[in-house]
Amino acid sequence: MSVIKTEKIVKIYNSKHLPVKALKGVDIEIEKGEFTAIVGPSGSGKTTLLNIIGGLDKPTEGKVFIDNEEITQLTDSKLIDFRLKNIGFVFQSYNLIPVLTAKENVSFIMLLQKKSQKEMDQRAEELLNEVGLSDKFNVRPNKLSGGQQQRVAVARALASRPKFILADEPTANLDTESAFNLLDIMARLNKEENITLIFSTHDQRVIERARRVITLVDGEVSSDEHFDR
């Protein structure tokens, strides 16, 4: 069963002078447990597609289904709630809440989900242990390295037990060691816990680990390859 399904997604940005067609009828289907990399040159529509799948933006035409529920028809406030319950986000620039500690950052999503304090503490510690930050529970982001911050961001994305994780160029700001470290963690989570991962990237290190690579060129899917890794 597909977790994500898009039907003829078109996205046109109405700039002042010239409308820009960022996506030109994208059809993709992603199954549970996939590790998918969406790749392509700058301006190919990777981020736009990720935003639309993640409910952060709405397509001009077409439909997006998450677990068979069409999210393109949802109102803004319902979309916020939908994102909270179903999608984990990892951003390029980590984007942790600077005034919260690593553990509080991870707990934050669960807090929005109104989980009990005990459950939040337990899961946040479990996830930080899993990403190798058991000694950084009470450290604020400015005292963590880029790689550590991104690992906290992964733990945060997992905290709500989402249906899938969207990661927008998560390794772009990391050095090689940190990037491999992060990819190892994510690949392990994907294999061991069957977590669905969708990356937008043009980092070769990510592409080499992904089991499916969808290439976008000029807003269209130009290739869709599966690898047995």
Add this chain to the structure above:
Amino acid sequence: MKTLIKISWRNVWRNKARSIVIILATGFGLWGGIFATALMSGMIQQQFDSSIRNQVSHIQIHNPEFVKEKQAEYSIHNAKQITDFIENNEKVFSYAERTLVSGMLATASMTSGVELYGIYKSQEEITTSFKDNLIEGDYFESISRNPVIIGKSLADKMNISIGNRIILTFQDLNGDITSAAFRVCGIYQTSNSMNDGRNVFVKNTDLAALIGSDDIVNEIAILLHNIDNVNAFSEELNSRFSGNEVRTWYHISPDLSFMNEFSGMALMILLIIILFALAFGLLNTMLMTIFERTRELGVLMSVGMSKLRVFTMILLETSFLVVIGSVFGTIIGALTVALTSRRGIDLSGFGAEAMSEFGFDSVIYPTLDNMFYLNLAILVLITAILSAVYPARKALKLNPADAVRKE
């Protein structure tokens, strides 16, 4: 909510210097507002108290004809029954009966028009602060025959000292002009130099003998225990003793009433202006904060933080800034008021005479009631909310997809 409060509180201290500047601006702004308000309130309250205690009292009773023509012959109807009733009424603190005639004061070289008050010294002593206002001499004690007490400005103008002899001339009840020699036993001074230059006080018995009747009462001034009872008590007097004119302090001196009401409003407007200016400072700070944290707000909205929560967070941050600043300002304001209200502030260097002309004391005792602080708290909260609304709306309009990528 606990975490929202925690995040907002920590956000306030992310840029310490900026937060401290806005807190200090709020604090000192409020301090200025509180102190200016207390100073003005003190000034007005003192003038009000002084007018009530020196001149007006809470209620005055006259013969209606006397109010029109000010002739001593128009005595209050049933004055004895009225004073009996007043004497036994629990609402009444004290009263004073007076005989009033207009006349002329003459020394060897000068004359001046005066209002002559025939008073009972024991009644006047508790009803008005007249005795306390004596700055020289005594209260009808050292001179047994025809003692008179005059105001300082009159004494200065006419060059009169204690012990001097003056001639008072006026009409008696038969319409004949009568004169008598009086000796100055005391000189008083109030904060109203105009009254001091006009009002002259003699013993009622001395005046009664000169005008030819000892049962003339032109004025009964009543002081109540509680000023809030003036309406009810004046109505009671009116219904019991018809034929007289019973007037409350605000009828006798509408300027006092106007000043009392207007000053409260004016001071509140002053405070609103100060808070309005502060609101713009806050608005600016919060807008800067929103612009600086666009990406972070985008993340919060992306991961599922509702608009209401984002709004609440910004409202809380603004409120923290305002509340800390206000508490600081209120504490130093209240301390300043407490300190100066005991010692008073001597403004005589800024023109004691000019202030006295307008009935103000030159030493001001700033004062504020608890209601002011309650109103202030409400205004501060309104300021916080108003200055948070626009930045919060800006934040809510952010597109999370764009915001998370903002450099």
